[in-house]
Amino acid sequence: MPEALPHSADLVVIGGGTAGAATAGFAAAHGLRVVLLERRPLDRAGARWVNGVTRAALHEAGLPVPDGAATPPRFHLLTANHRVTVPRHDVVDLDMRGLVAQLQDRARVAGAALIGEVQVTGRDDRTVRTDRGAITARWIVDASGLAGARLLDTPPVAPEHLCAAAQGVYEVRDRAGAAAYFEGLGLPLGEICAHVGVAGGYSLINVRVHPGGDTVGVLTGTIPALGHPGGKAVRDDFVRAQPWIGPMVFGGGGAIPLRRPREELTDGTVVLVGDTGCQVFPAHGSGIGAGILAGKLLADTLAAGGTPFDYEVAWHRRWGGLFAAYDAVRRWNQSQTGAELDRVIGRGLVDLEFARAGLDQTLPHVAPRALARKLPGALRERGVVALGARTAAAMALGPKFPGRGRARRAWSAAMQRLLPV
Numbered sequence: 559m560p561e562a563l564p565h566s567a568d569l570v571v572i573g574g575g576t577a578g579a580a581t582a583g584f585a586a587a588h589g590l591r592v593v594l595l596e597r598r599p600l601d602r603a604g605a606r607w608v609n610g611v612t613r614a615a616l617h618e619a620g621l622p623v624p625d626g627a628a629t630p631p632r633f634h635l636l637t638a639n640h641r642v643t644v645p646r647h648d649v650v651d652l653d654m655r656g657l658v659a660q661l662q663d664r665a666r667v668a669g670a671a672l673i674g675e676v677q678v679t680g681r682d683d684r685t686v687r688t689d690r691g692a693i694t695a696r697w698i699v700d701a702s703g704l705a706g707a708r709l710l711d712t713p714p715v716a717p718e719h720l721c722a723a724a725q726g727v728y729e730v731r732d733r734a735g736a737a738a739y740f741e742g743l744g745l746p747l748g749e750i751c752a753h754v755g756v757a758g759g760y761s762l763i764n765v766r767v768h769p770g771g772d773t774v775g776v777l778t779g780t781i782p783a784l785g786h787p788g789g790k791a792v793r794d795d796f797v798r799a800q801p802w803i804g805p806m807v808f809g810g811g812g813a814i815p816l817r818r819p820r821e822e823l824t825d826g827t828v829v830l831v832g833d834t835g836c837q838v839f840p841a842h843g844s845g846i847g848a849g850i851l852a853g854k855l856l857a858d859t860l861a862a863g864g865t866p867f868d869y870e871v872a873w874h875r876r877w878g879g880l881f882a883a884y885d886a887v888r889r890w891n892q893s894q895t896g897a898e899l900d901r902v903i904g905r906g907l908v909d910l911e912f913a914r915a916g917l918d919q920t921l922p923h924v925a926p927r928a929l930a931r932k933l934p935g936a937l938r939e940r941g942v943v944a945l946g947a948r949t950a951a952a953m954a955l956g957p958k959f960p961g962r963g964r965a966r967r968a969w970s971a972a973m974q975r976l977l978p979v
């Protein structure tokens with residue numbers, strides 16, 4: 559017999575992936591009565607592959623950094639003729655199957671009820687409709703991802719803002735072959751090699767042999783709306799061309815929303831957290847840390863007596879500027895060809911500090927003298943100076959996110975001029 563749904567809760571969370579499970583756990587730990595509904599079996603919810611997450615996000619969320627993930631290996635950004643090496647950064651690779659299970663366990667221990675194999679089909683005011691009956695809540699969190707329940711009437715993400723990504727962990731069939739591949743690039747085995755511009759400016763094949771040498775992770779991403787093959791085709795072609803890579807152990811893929819975060823994160827009852835709110839760091843499509851921290855902010859806000867609108871404002875004031883600035887970078891990146899990107903890197907315009915900041919989801923610290931050194935190169939590249947101005951404007955505008963009303967309409971119009979969606 560399937561588990562019966564409770565009649566009511568303070569908070570119903572839709573989706574048992576990283577954003578939903580984290581939100582449920584944070585809210586239950588504050589004493590809220592939480593019910594989480596997931597359409598798949600709970601142990602198949604959310605991302606089922608390896609993702610990079612910053613240690614800063616894990617720390618802020620109060621989550622442990624797993625053993626073995628403590629020291630991220632060096633990261634190399636490679637174009638056809640150039641490279642940028644980032645010796646120290648903050649990104650650790652985590653198996654999402656483990657992170658989802660851990661977040662769900664934390665939610666259960668905190669007192670949330672997690673129910674799998676129940677599909678949310680709609681909502682009437684504060685009542686959530688499912689294929690197994692209805693449940694009424696004070697607040698409804700939609701953490702059901704890009705192709706989820708769509709409980710707020712938000713427009714779909716336009717194809718040019720969607721990255722098709724794929725990740726797989728494969729057996730290493732031939733260690734000597736793996737070593738030769740990295741040697742051919744002038745890199746030690748075990749470091750992270752990210753070939754960028756492989757199918758348009760915003761595209762990558764990221765390869766890393768894991769400690770012990772038995773498995774290798776391959777991550778790809780492209781923008782198919784620009785006429786490029788999707789991430790899965792790029793990944794599968796790459797793997798086929800590498801005889802040292804054996805069968806897949808696990809992996810998967812899907813679409814990632816890259817557009818700047820949705821302005822409207824709530825209607826007062828339904829609240830968006832994670833991919834539903836496009837809370838994804840646009841420069842590389844990273845939504846795990848952002849979704850978890852959005853869930854924490856929401857739970858803390860509601861527990862302190864705030865409203866979903868307070869969460870909306872607080873989220874944008876803290877992260878909106880950073881994400882909008884990197885959306886400007888992403889748009890410029892995907893307007894480039896692989897050859898143009900190669901030249902930009904060759905001119906030193908994307909240097910160690912820029913690459914590290916992008917990886918760590920922070921702003922680069924750039925000394926005025928370093929900027930002055932870049933200026934002659936920047937003036938010779940299409941759109942680079944305009945990009946600098948656009949990122950500065952986005953950084954300035956994001957934190958000024960107003961509540962609702964006239965000021966909001968003016969803010970929206972200004973943001974729309976800067977980064978149309």
Ligand SMILES: Cc1cc2nc3c(=O)[nH]c(=O)nc-3n(C[C@H](O)[C@H](O)[C@H](O)COP(=O)(O)OP(=O)(O)OC[C@H]3O[C@@H](n4cnc5c(N)ncnc54)[C@H](O)[C@@H]3O)c2cc1C
Nearest residue numbers: 573575577597604610678702703706724832833844845846
């Ligand atoms: C190949 C790939 C690589 C990536 N790499 C990275 C990376 O390195 N770092 C990073 O930070 N991010 C990465 N991302 C992005 C990241 O995976 C997503 O941003 C993140 O998984 C979004 O989490 P979420 O909880 O919002 O949504 P999801 O993980 O999509 O979870 C949503 C859940 O809601 C459930 N659901 C949907 N509809 C309903 C419904 N009607 N009723 C009930 N349940 C429903 C779904 O079954 C699912 O379990 C990558 C994405 C892909 C595809």
